[in-house]
Amino acid sequence: MKIKVLERDENFLRFLVSGIDVSLANSLRRIMMTEVPSMAIDTVIMIENSSPMKDEVLAHRLGFIPLRTDLDSYVLPESCACNSELGCSKCRVTLTLESEAQEGMRTVYSKELSSIDPEIVSVSEKIPVVKLAQGQKIRLEAYAKLGLGLDHVKWQPTSCCTHKYAADIQVDLEKCTLCKKCVDACLKQVFAVDEQVNVVDLESCNLCKECEKVCPVDAVRVDMIKDAFIFNVESTGALPPERIFLESIRILKAKTDELTGFVTQIKAGEVE
Numbered sequence: 091m092k093i094k095v096l097e098r099d100e101n102f103l104r105f106l107v108s109g110i111d112v113s114l115a116n117s118l119r120r121i122m123m124t125e126v127p128s129m130a131i132d133t134v135i136m137i138e139n140s141s142p143m144k145d146e147v148l149a150h151r152l153g154f155i156p157l158r159t160d161l162d163s164y165v166l167p168e169s170c171a172c173n174s175e176l177g178c179s180k181c182r183v184t185l186t187l188e189s190e191a192q193e194g195m196r197t198v199y200s201k202e203l204s205s206i207d208p209e210i211v212s213v214s215e216k217i218p219v220v221k222l223a224q225g226q227k228i229r230l231e232a233y234a235k236l237g238l239g240l241d242h243v244k245w246q247p248t249s250c251c252t253h254k255y256a257a258d259i260q261v262d263l264e265k266c267t268l269c270k271k272c273v274d275a276c277l278k279q280v281f282a283v284d285e286q287v288n289v290v291d292l293e294s295c296n297l298c299k300e301c302e303k304v305c306p307v308d309a310v311r312v313d314m315i316k317d318a319f320i321f322n323v324e325s326t327g328a329l330p331p332e333r334i335f336l337e338s339i340r341i342l343k344a345k346t347d348e349l350t351g352f353v354t355q356i357k358a359g360e361v362e
């Protein structure tokens with residue numbers, strides 16, 4: 091297996107993986123979306139709410155504010171040693187919000203959520219929570235915990251996670267008449283022309299094969315590579331995208347280890 095990073099910034103990672111089959115690529119994609127834990131508000135105690143937004147709607151909005159996640163300091167509540175429904179400092183974070191519109195109308199933003207753990211805060215300070223008219227007030231206490239996208243989309247650490255087959259493009263330069271039709275037909279700007287047609291951005295090819303169809307002399311051939319995939323992983327900001335990918339591999343390995351252990355037990359006659 092080979093991995094090549096194509097593009098990377100704080101919340102986005104694009105990489106090419108060669109030497110894996112589609113089932114493994116799809117397993118990793120699904121685990122990244124639904125089984126890598128992230129933090130989200132799950133319980134809200136409303137002390138005062140004179141805003142026009144109902145308690146339930148406000149609580150729902152708070153749940154969808156992506157929170158920075160620290161997977162090394164927190165555990166999923168179901169695997170926490172505290173065994174408590176209320177949670178402990180290893181499986182729960184308390185956040186408070188106290189806002190009042192003293193002079194005219196104002197918007198309450200996510201930066202006003204104050205957390206007892208400075209590492210577990212909103213990924214952005216500018217997420218609007220609610221609008222308050224003069225004199226209106228909200229006071230609440232919220233509890234965030236780790237969870238899985240499998241249970242609720244608010245715990246999904248990725249806002250976008252896709253993979254596609256990598257492409258192989260061959261241009262027969264002896265046949266090519268430099269008509270440039272393939273260059274104009276490609277919406278992804280895969281080709282460029284100087285003295286000849288060159289493939290300048292192979293990774294952007296989405297295998298639409300328009301270049302193949304418009305070539306009057308059959309000089310272009312596009313094929314998908316069956317064991318190479320380009321992944322796009324966009325994080326909500328909860329975790330760095332490379333951490334999401336690494337966690338997905340760790341989770342898949344844990345699943346296969348469990349299965350292997352089970353098969354070994356069957357072979358040993360310990361399980362019928």
Ligand SMILES: [Zn+2]
Binds near residue numbers: 167
């Ligand atoms: Zn706990």
